[in-house]
Amino acid sequence: MTEQAEQTHQAEHTSTFAHEDDLPRVPLPALADSCARFLQWCAPLLTPEQLAETEAAVADLQRPGGPGERLHAELERFDAHPDTHSWLDTFWPYRYLGRRDRIALNANFFFLFQDVALSQTARAAELTAAAVDYKLRLDREEIPPVTQRGVPLSMEQNKYLFSATRIPGETQDTVRRPYTEEWPGHSRARHIVVFHHGRMFRMDVIGPDGVPHSPADLEAGLGAVLKAAAEPAPGGTSVGHLTTMARAEWAAARRRLLDLDPVNAATLDEVETALFCVCLEDPAPADTQETCDRLLHGDSANRWFDKAVSFVVFPDGRAGINVEHCGLDGTTVLSFVDTLLGTPAEEQARRSGARDQGLPAVGPLTFVLDDGLRADVGRAAREFADYAAATATTTLSFEDFGSTAAKQLRTSPDAFVQLAYQLAHQRAKGRLGATYESIATRQYRRGRTEAMRVVTPEIQAFTAAMDNPDATPAQRRAAFRAAAEAHVARARECQTGQAPEQHLWELELIQRRRGDELGITEQPALFRTPGWTVMRDDYLSTSSAPSRHIQYFGFGSTSSRCIGVAYVLLPDRFNLYLSTPRPVADQMHAFADHLRHAVAELRALLAQS
Structure with a gap:
């Protein structure tokens, strides 16, 4: 750029x-x-x-x-x-999809947002509400095309912002996303995936009648996640670690997940169709450099690096975004972020028609793992931590x-x-x-x-x-x-x-x-x-x-x-x-x-x- x-x-x-x-x-x-x-x-x-x-x-x-x-x-x-x-x-x-090394840290990129004096759940709720407003406007094709010096720019990449997930393959990856023959039109998903302490939760952000939850509802739902995930996940159970593996290794592990139990297919479907991820971090980073480092790689128990968009929010209210690069370049994400952060959250919620509907539907996402998969998760966690530590x-x-x-x-x-x-x-x-x-x-x-x-x-x-x-x-x-x-x-x-x-x-x-x-x-x-x-x-x-x-x-x-x-x-x-x-x-x-x-x-x- x-x-x-x-x-x-x-x-x-x-x-x-x-x-x-x-x-x-x-x-x-x-x-x-x-x-x-x-x-x-x-x-x-x-x-x-x-x-x-x-x-x-x-x-x-x-x-x-x-x-x-x-x-x-x-x-x-x-x-x-x-x-x-x-x-x-x-x-x-x-x-992008042909690379066979890990994409975590090697390909994904991040933005650290300007600081806002909000709590962790309030900041995450505002970002979520703003993103849902953007998504619904995109569905109606109401996001104005970006122009540069009067010349319109391609908006094709916007189709990768919501519900897009990279799927590992043995020789080349694929992307599961809307606006394709396999998934015509925009995403009908109403949920996001929330991470905390290596645990995963499905949370509805749009109600059954298609009306978005209010920021107050979303903050309550995120608070429920913090309470439910107060204790870190047991070692070897945070499957997000697998998304840090080299692509062919992750493809093989994903195949074993699917073959082991139908529960895993259902959980993967929830993750892969989710509009985006919200990663609630703990503890707060010591300084700006550590904040950036954790946005780049963080605790891989708390990530799904294959997801196109993951908002990362820290206990002190600092926040940023981690982006999977295969369908999204920086200029597209900049326009998205500028829209989210350039308009007051209450205005975006009002524009989307969001209203109080009570606590959103929130529930844990779990995988059935055998000893081999638990070992793979543990090994992926250790190897990625070592890889991140080997980066200055x-x-x-x-x-x-x-x-x-x-x-x-x-x-x-x-x-x-x-x-x-x-x-x-x-x-x-x-x-x-x-x-x-x-x-x-x-x-x-x-x-x-x-x-x-x-x-x-x-x-x-x-x-x-x-x-x-x-x-x-x-x-x-x-x-x-x-x-x-x-x-x-x-x-x-x-x-x-x-x-x-x-x-x-x-x-x-x-x-x-x-x-x-x-x-x-x-x-x-x-x-x-x-x-x-x-x-x-x-x-x-x-x-x-x-x-x-x-x-x-x-x-x-x-x-x-x-x-x-x-x-x-x-x-x-x-x-x-x-x-x-x-x-x-x-x-x-x-x-x-x-x-x-x-x-x-x-x-x-x-x-x-």
């Missing part, structure tokens, strides 16, 4: 999905263009020998009659099919810097912070490394994101100038301006669908799926070259979530040496949550220290002009 997400708003008096069929399709780049851009993008990260090897493989890929030409022709045929929404239609399921995190806050200050320095706010990241990384690790930035492309039909690779020759020159004792301030400013302009230009290319990585990756996937049929039995050499592997081996993975309603945004690292950089860049503040594997912790903290200095240094440098 870029700072442009700040400028989105909701157009009035238009049904939610009114624009979907009229949105332009994601452009399919020409093969030659993607090959040329790929070489430009990877070149700054390669030695001359690595670049020569990569150039030879690119030439072979796009030679007349070569594998690239045939694979691209197949992609063009797919893109031209009348049932195709986007040439990425098969890419996204593989990209920190928060970083700039209370005197934001997008307004960057604009006053006549530079793009996103370019400013990205260049600061590169300078800090160079100083912390002694080198530049592959850097990913997520660029939203929701202006296209079913658009999601594009993968931008940040390091350019101009950034190399900029970091070199900043640490060259012989460079003058004017030379350093000129290097900054050139690097910022190159960054903005590349971001615009990505925003218009002119980026190489996902295009080339989909060609590789076509070869895997249909290579024999197409007469391309071997993987093209490009996908084994240093250019392909080095460019995609992240040292920094970055994404932005600008919203005045959230304090921090966060996600896990993407590789054994990567620092995840999730940032909230607003006009008057700049907050970051960093994460990395424990062996890289010292470098992450050095990066944070250097980033503080880099922001101040660049502000002073640009102010001189």
Whole structure:
């Protein structure tokens, strides 16, 4: 996401999905263009020998009659099919549902909301009531489409907000959700799942006649959960732990649950069809960083990480959201959260028609477990706790810097912070490394994101100038301006669908799926070259979530040496949550220290002009 997400708003008096069929399709780049851009993008990260090897493989890929030409022709045929929404239609399921590692901490992301002076149950009740109002308005397609600079954005992802649950599979996961052939229309579910102390409860949030429960009713129901779950669940019984397993392992465990007893099928059905989850935490976190950490991974006894949306509320009233990523990107969740938190709770309850109906129907959800499944639950709990402990995190806050200050320095706010990241990384690790930035492309039909690779020759020159004792301030400013302009230009290319990585990756996937049929039995050499592997081996993975309603945004690292950089860049503040594997912790903290200095240094440098 870029700072442009700040400028989105909701157009009035238009049904939610009114624009979907009229949105332009994601452009399919020409093969030659993607090959040329790929070489430009990877070149700054390669030695001359690595670049020569990569150039030879690119030439072979796009030679007349070569594998690239045939694979691209197949992609063009797919893109031209009348049932195709986007040439990425098969890419996204593989990209998200095909991953076989754990999604907890590795894929799910979180937002920490602004603090509100409420009790745990009152805060959870307000969030629940607001989400139910949103859901009912979405059912009626009354959520106005989001626009950006007057251009409507795809609202397709909103269909994943309620009752959507990722289902583990042996080779690829699936999603159980409404708005599909298997589940036509919106969800008719009236319940949520509430967690406390590793115990699970089904709670109705909409009455039998379709009228939502009032916030007072919901608070009473949540209070009943706290009372019923005052004692933590016995070890080996909190099945939510299983959702932290690698996907094939969890698929096997889920199959054993279903085969063991019909009760388990009924319980899974309640969980998977629930509108969303509410996780009531205990005890309260010590500080903001611990709050963020627990939003990212928390006590897995108190989570169902496969659920699209889980609100997490702490005893001190702090709250946030944990999101399963397969159908939801940050921009969609930001719009959802902004709507929930941007309107007084009593107004949302009144708008939904909520009324007092007494204590909502609340009851425990239980599984029948044998010794083997109890052992699996216990092992999953221990292994995930160890995995979370092996992740180092920190928060970083700039209370005197934001997008307004960057604009006053006549530079793009996103370019400013990205260049600061590169300078800090160079100083912390002694080198530049592959850097990913997520660029939203929701202006296209079913658009999601594009993968931008940040390091350019101009950034190399900029970091070199900043640490060259012989460079003058004017030379350093000129290097900054050139690097910022190159960054903005590349971001615009990505925003218009002119980026190489996902295009080339989909060609590789076509070869895997249909290579024999197409007469391309071997993987093209490009996908084994240093250019392909080095460019995609992240040292920094970055994404932005600008919203005045959230304090921090966060996600896990993407590789054994990567620092995840999730940032909230607003006009008057700049907050970051960093994460990395424990062996890289010292470098992450050095990066944070250097980033503080880099922001101040660049502000002073640009102010001189």
